[in-house]
Amino acid sequence: MRHSWTPRSPRRAVTAAVAAAVLLPLSACGGGDDGGSTDASGKVEGKITFQTWNLKANFKSYFEGVIDDFEKEYPGTEVRWVDQPGEGYADKISADAAAGTLPDVVNVSPDLVAPLAKAGLALDLDKAAAKYEKEYLPGAWKSHQVPGTRGTYAFPWYLNTGPLFYNKRLFEEAGLDADKPPKTYDELFDAGLEIAKKSKGDIATLANVxxxxxxxxxxxxxxxxxxxxxxxNDAKGVELLTRYKKLYDAKALDAQALTATPESTGKKFLTEAVAMNPGSALDLEKFKKDAPGLYKNIGITPQISNTGKDNMYVMGVMVNTRTKQTPAAVAFAHFVTDAQRQMSFAKKVAIFPSTKGSLDDPYFTKPDGTDETRVRIAAAKSLKTAVNYTPVLFSEQMKVELRNAVAKALQGKQSPKEALDNAVKACDRLLQQS
Incomplete structure (x- = not known):
């Protein structure tokens, strides 16, 4: 799969395995112009189409098995599976929605479900499938709710998050306690300034804006x-950007942070030019092989947070309101995302189930001495209370506006307040146009 997640972006993977295999926003075809019933209580029967995003290459047998199991459990159903290439998926959903050819069951990220919900194309599960809510983590269920509307518009599917890696040697050389890494932003900024001061600006603590x-x-x-x-752009937002500007000026934020990519920041951390970076179990294996000096000094800590809650990236499975087989579409969307199927899928790729109790499984709690499990346990623990901080209405264009504003503030071209005020104005304009 082309898409992936890290703690820096919902489109980046916590692992390269996920990068190669995981972001599966799904969609299914079948709904036409005629609206279907929103009543999911009828007999589960009929044909529906289930469309995935660039998944057959890696998960063909898994999804074929899920479909076979569903059709056996519900005789008289038929699920047609279609797999689309990864490029242009959001555009395809928009085109299908406009043409009335949106699939029956659509795997969406929260930002993709928002316009569909506002257009009346995403089934409100609080009305059609409320009995299932108790099966999912509260934060995951809420992740597909849209401000300004009432309802929940997708079943939660898999989650992702990731810890921070830090270089214990660099902390120790700055006179910091390597066994007590920063957990809040206050602690992070203090540590960053100290590391930059002691290294005379040679070592940055962060490589991301x-x-x-x-x-x-x-x-x-x-x-x-x-x-x-x-x-x-409120006072607290201005305060955060002002503090990042201070880091940038002190060289505690890497000079190339404005143009950084996950790959470039990963390389900076690998070469011990930065002290902290988001990562994954696959990164640990890479450090072990390519940078044994770094590997022996690796520390793992939760994401920096003032709220006590980590960020959660979540995908969901939406039902098209225009499907002509509402009971079957709802039943299949739930089937794909139930605890049994999620647990099975999580063992095939580095993602986490959104179902209650699943993260208590020994797979996510019991150490076995491997780096992969070490990171998996740390991430699973944080997900129980994690939330999706990115507003569902915050589009990719809006992310660009914010990034550009941050760059202007860090470079001193605008004050943090002016930059954020302008970003909010631009994002509000985009919001009104959507």
Whole structure:
């Protein structure tokens, strides 16, 4: 699979395995122009189409097995599985929605479900499938709710998150306690400035500029409750960006952070030029092989947060309101995302189930001495209380506006307040156009 997640972006993977295999936003075809019933209580029967995003290459047998099991459990059903290439998936959903050819069952990220919900194309599960809510983690169930509307518009599917790696040697050389890494932003900024000072600017602590998730973890209110405007330019937001500017000026934030990619920041950490970086179990294996000096000094710590809650990346499975087989579409969407199927899928790729109790399984709690399990346990623990900080109405264009504003502030071209005010204005304009 082309898409992936890291703690820096919902589109980046916590692992390269996920990068190669995981972001499966799904969709299924079958709904036409005629609206179907929103009543899911009828007999589960008929044909539906289930469309995945670039998955057959890696998970063909898994999904064929899921479909076979569903058709056996519900005689008289038939699930047609279609797999689409990864490029242009969001555009395809938009085109299908406009043409009335949106699939019956659609795997969506929260930002993709929002416009479909507002257009009346995403089935409200609070009305059609409320009995299933208790099966999922509360934070996951809420992740597909849209400000300004009432309802939940997708079953939670798999989750992802990731810890931070830090270089114990660099902390020790700066006179810091390597066994007590920063957990809050106050501690992070203090440590960053100290490391930069002791290294005379040679060692940065971070290689990434703040994203909307950082503003959320800092405790900044990101959007009003009505979903009509963004608020990350409030005093707390300005405070965060001002503190990042101080890091940047002190060389505690890497000079190339403005143009950094996950690959470039990973290389900086690998070469011990930065002290902290988001990572995964596969990174540990890479360190072990390519940078044994770094590997022996690796520390693992939760994401930096002032709220006590990590960021959660979540995918979901949506039912098209225009499907002509509502009971079958709802039943299949639930089937794909139930505890048994999620647990099975999680053991095939580095993702985490959104179902209650699944993260208590020994697979996510019992150490076995391997690096992969070490990271998996740390991530699973944080997910029980994690939230999706990125507003569902915060589009890719809006992320670009925020990134550009952050760059202007760090470079001194605008004050942090002016930069964030302009970003909010731009994002509000985009919001009104959507």
């Amino acid at each position: 703040p994203t909307i998730e950082d503003f959320g973890r800092y405790g900044v209110p990101l959007m009003n409750k009505e979903g009509t405007g963004f608020t990350f």
